[in-house]
Amino acid sequence: MKELDILVEKISIDKLESLEEKHGIEINVNAFCEYDEFNEEFKARIIGEVFGEISYDVKIILSIYNENGEIIGTDYSVINEESFEGIQPFEENIFAPKGERIAKLRVYPQKY
Numbered sequence: 001m002k003e004l005d006i007l008v009e010k011i012s013i014d015k016l017e018s019l020e021e022k023h024g025i026e027i028n029v030n031a032f033c034e035y036d037e038f039n040e041e042f043k044a045r046i047i048g049e050v051f052g053e054i055s056y057d058v059k060i061i062l063s064i065y066n067e068n069g070e071i072i073g074t075d076y077s078v079i080n081e082e083s084f085e086g087i088q089p090f091e092e093n094i095f096a097p098k099g100e101r102i103a104k105l106r107v108y109p110q111k112y
Contacts, residue, residue: 023052043094
C-alpha cells in the first residue's frame with residue numbers, strides 16, 4: 001500500500017436524485033474516508049440529513065466503491081415515518097476490506 005499523505009479525505013458522492021424525488025425526500029450528505037493505522041483499514045464516515053415528507057418508512061442505502069468502481073461495502077439507515085418531523089439526521093460508518101481504498105459513495109432511498 002502507498003504511503004498516505006493524509007489520514008482523512010472527502011469521498012466523492014453519487015446521489016440518485018430521481019429516487020429521492022420518487023420518495024418525496026432530499027438527502028444532504030457528506031462522507032469522509034478515514035484511515036485507521038492500528039487496524040490498517042479504511043472506513044467511510046457518512047453524515048447526512050433527510051428532508052421532506054414521507055408516508056412510509058424509508059431506508060437510506062449507503063454503498064462504498066473502490067477506485068475501479070467495484071462495490072466493497074454497504075450499510076443503511078432507516079427513517080421511521082411515525083417519528084419523522086420533516087428532517088432527520090443520520091450517521092453511519094462502513095469499513096472497507098483490508099487492502100481496499102474507498103473512492104466513492106453512492107446514496108439513495110428505498111421503501112422499507
